[in-house]
Amino acid sequence: MAFERNGIPKLILTLLLIACGAAFALSGQMYKEALADSFFAFALASVLILHFRVKPRWQDAALVLVITAVLAGIDFKVLHYTARFAAWLSFAGIASFLVMAVRAVWAQAPGERRMLLYAWVPALLFVGSDYFASDMIAWTNAAHPKTLDLYLLSFDYSTRVEWPFVAGRSYALHHWLHAFALIAYVGLAIPVAMVYAGRLVRFGKRAFPAMLAFLITGPLGVLFYNLFPACGPHNLFQNGFPFVPFPMERIQHLLLEPLATTGPRNAMPSLHMAWVLLAWWYSRGLSRIERGIAFAFLALTAFATLGTGEHWFADLIVAFPFAVMVQAICAYSLSWKGGERLTSFFFGALLTLGWMVALRYAAPLFWLSPIIPWALSAATVALSYIRQAKLAAAVEALAAQTAGDRSGNSGGPVLAMESEA
Secondary structure, three states, X not given: OHHHHHHHHHHHHHHHHHHHHHHHHHOHHHHHHHHOOHHHHHHHHHHHHHHHHHOOOHHHHHHHHHHHHHHHHXXXXXXXXXXXXXXXXXXXXXXXXXXXXXXXXXXXOHHHHHHHHHHHHHHHHHHHHHHHHHHHHHHHHHHOOEEOHHHHHHHHHHOOOOHXXXXXXXXXXXXXXXXXXXXXXXXXXXXXXXXXXXXXXXXXXXXXXXXXXXXXXXHHHHHHHHXXXXXXXXXXXXXXXOOOOOOHHHHHHOOOOOEEOOXXXXXXXXXXXXXXXXXXXXXXXXXXXXXXHHHHHHHHHHHHHHHOOOOOHHHHHHXXXXXXXXXXXXXXXXXXXXXXXXXHHHHHHHHHHHHHHHHHHOHHHHOOOOHHHHHHHHHHHHHHHHHHHHHHHHHHHHHHHHHHHHHHHHOOOHHHHHHHO
């Protein structure tokens, strides 16, 4: 009777999960559009980090290996899809999805099921947002046939450094640096999953603001893409990038105007930079290894965004206040009524918009002296770090106060309760 009451719905749900996973993994359209794509494959593979950070089990690892091999065997040997390394990563991520979901369905302890769902649901949202990102970019491309890349070129050169070409040549010529930077750029989901998983294990529900920040960065970024459409130096200069630099002496005489350019309008601000900044900031309180990995991704991604020609130097600078704005939006434990959250939000939003206005209309100001663009860039980065630190301190102070209040009322430590959650 107990099995009929509880086991049959769980069995049906398990079979449904397996059917959905198989349909996704074996679809020719999905294989071509997503599973063989490096960016999406790393997003799927990041599920493994969440899975085995939250509930490490040798049995689960064995199941993931078996399911990965089965999916690869069917796709490559039976369906004859072209074998790719990215597909192997995708299959491993799908396998981890399935194992974690089935574990959650059959978990006996409510705490274990809750923890698995806290990992599985965000993983589903992270991967889903990555899958639909191309659609959002396509809408931006259709809405803006012309880009403002010339204005960004002018700002970068006003520093008296040919940023796109210097970074591009270094990226192309130093193969070991190229390899590590490319892995960091394509594997953006790794630090995101690692930091969220680490916070979930250590802080329980206090990890949710980080999850929310990682999720809304993309849609918010698309809104700003529409305010300042740009597609980066690689798309602007095509085959001339990075070994045929635009002459520095000609830049001040260049007519700045919107220009019809091919390529995705996803340069301003750099969301790659914003995501790794958020990962670095949210890694505070985690282990030294996790902090070190987050910082390594931050440094390598900053280089890769320039070296690949996907972004301008200005894009990276504007990512700092943008990330502060995102973190303020997601610091929902703090009130909007004054205080650090409201201050940080307005700081991030107004500085991001202010940069966009200045880049569009104040190009002559930047060329008065190289001190001006350098000083504005340094001040933006420094003030963003200060503002973010104050916001994080306010969140931590409230958490400590709340923990103390609960501890005094209940006679027990609240952190243990949160970790069980």
